[in-house]
Amino acid sequence: MDLHWHRRDLRVTDNRALAACDDALPAFVFDETVLEHASPPRVAFMLDALESLREEYRGRGGDLLVQRGDPSSAIPDLAAEFDADRVVWNHDYSGLARERDEAVRAALDDRGIDHEAFHDAVLHEPGSILTNDGDPYSVFTYFGRKWLDREKPDTVSAPESVSNPGESGEIPALSDLGFEEPEGSIPEAGTAAAENRLEEFCDGPIHRYEDDRDFPSKGCTSRLSTDLKFGTVGIRRVYEATENAKTEAESEEEGDSVEEFQSQLAWREFYTQVLYYHPNVVTENYKTYDGGIEWRTDEEGLRAWKDGETGYPIVDAGMRQLREESYMHNRLRMIVASFLTKDLLTDWREGYDWFRERLVDHDTGNDNGGWQWAASTGTDAQPYFRIFNPMTQGERYDPDAEYIREYVPELRGVDPETIHSWDELDEQERPDVEYPAPIVEHAARREAAISTFERARGS
Template structure:
């Protein structure tokens, strides 16, 4: 028998470790308190739903998903010995902490008669397999994408024959049992069935207008697959294979749109490679400046940003969507991140920590990459002197203020022209238009100049 240790692969289909290792498997999931310490409630709620679906899939095939809690370095070997497992398989994770954990588990298994086997599964191409001609990992996405796009992909894996075993009485724990309250947000359904419904719906319609509509949050032209890719309730090879099939059937602008969506899968993988080779970026700038960046970190401004009470409508809509849905549209993520770092002059790590707490799809590599891009400290980053104007961004990507009004009801009866010039209105005009909506907490043009000065002090003496 084999024990397959699930982590970010909460599915049976297209699971390389589950399908490629010898011996028939049963499943194991371990709640690691070191991981739960950094987990947000929406993410844990989604994961528990996915685990219930995974256990039912095992049981439907006469097998079982074992659920345990504790240090994996102790729990995994103990469970393997208890079930006389000859092999323990698992799929690799790419953060520094995950690799350290896996090393400890492998060392612990070496003291037993159980053989550890690790597999590459979460992304299409293993870190180190796509490099520059000099053999170095890429720090610029465009060149990575060109090689990723043309590199042959593995086929999705079928569900293997599982080992038959009796059901166990240990239930999947509740949120409260893990120390979490019920989430305030509406957490989406988890599990492979939910993921495939989203993929089917997206590929049947929205993907063919993705290129033109993806930046407009009111149009909802995104796949919403991100939490499923995060937790592996659908395999990346399955998604990419479906997208490639559609590319072969599509031409012209529609094909370009499908290709644009596929490039987002490559972005996800690019950031995973960056994290693998630079694990320190979780807490440190990828791009260093000669001098420290003098973030101001005003707690009052940070609190207003978190609550969605900045007086900048598109920013507040995004922050409130985050609270209500544990999700935020990608264009708006860039806007609110730029606003925090360039208008409020607050360290990107503060924003990253807030997203980690509230996003259902929080992914260390992706979120870190996005935040550092916005803060001008990351790979391929937004140059520090290109600073989003939040009012212009709102007018451009939500011209009718449809998205804004959805999440900022105080502005529900306000003319879009007024909303998009909110910062230019007098206090009396703002009070008459929307008396319950807050005044702007900063003046964008003034803060833009301060941001430029802050970065110029940081880069002073770098020779440029």
């Protein structure tokens, strides 16, 4: 019998470490160190996913062992208690996760317990796609081309046998772990819910993805980011479904649209590789500026940004969606990040920390990569002189202000033309609604941001 240690792979099917077990005894340990970096939305989703996982195991005649403590002692103790032949798990790639896993390996070695780890959360593990000189890529384009050309691994089956440990332990409530209920809603968790989202996306929206993905009111994103974060669906299963969707495409354009979505999966793995080789990017700029960036300290501006009260409608809509749904459309993530780092010249780490606290799908590699891209401090980042105009972005990607008016109810009775010219209106011209004037002038802040980055470069 093998002890399978679940972490970010909360599913039974298409789980490489679990599939390698002849007879699996599954376990999950609530790690206090990991919980210190968690947040209410993510923990709430995880608990729901664990309940769903337990039910699936019970339906197969087994159960999920649940404990709370330090994995470096809990995992060896469980392996010894149940006389496991070995312990298996799937790799995680952040610096914190790798330190934890190394401590567990050392503890298992000390007690003479065999162990094996598998690459499961990515299609191509870090180090498998490198430059011709053998170095990790720092530019996505070349990484992405190789990623798309590589043969992808097949899905794997569920284990044939699952053990029932008897007394399996209770899955705690959110409050038991020291968390309050999340302010925003949480998507349904578990593999069945993930499969429903995947099927719904591949039945239609994926064939419009290339054209519609940047328009938040069109609902043309997969909403699978939380499932991939927690592993309630396997990445091989997702890729398989997209390949099936490609064969069902009715035109070259629809096929290209599927490949555009697949390239987003490649971005995910690109940022995973960046994090793997440069774990310090969580707190440090990937790209150094000799003069240092003179970030502003603007508590009022930061608070207005968090509350969705900047007076820039598309920015505020994105921040309010985050508050209501613990989620934000990807185009909006770029817009609000640009506004914080360029219009407010606030350190990207403030935004990253807020997203980490509020997003149910927060993923260290993806979110850090996105924030450093917007801040012009990351690998393959947005050039510092290309700064999103929030009004232009709103007019281009939400022309009828459908998204804006959904999340900014003060503007529901205001016509799109007025909304998209909000920054140009004086007090007398604005409708009598409880919505603020812009807190900064974009044109002036754009010039200030460029000057700041040029000083940092020593230009």
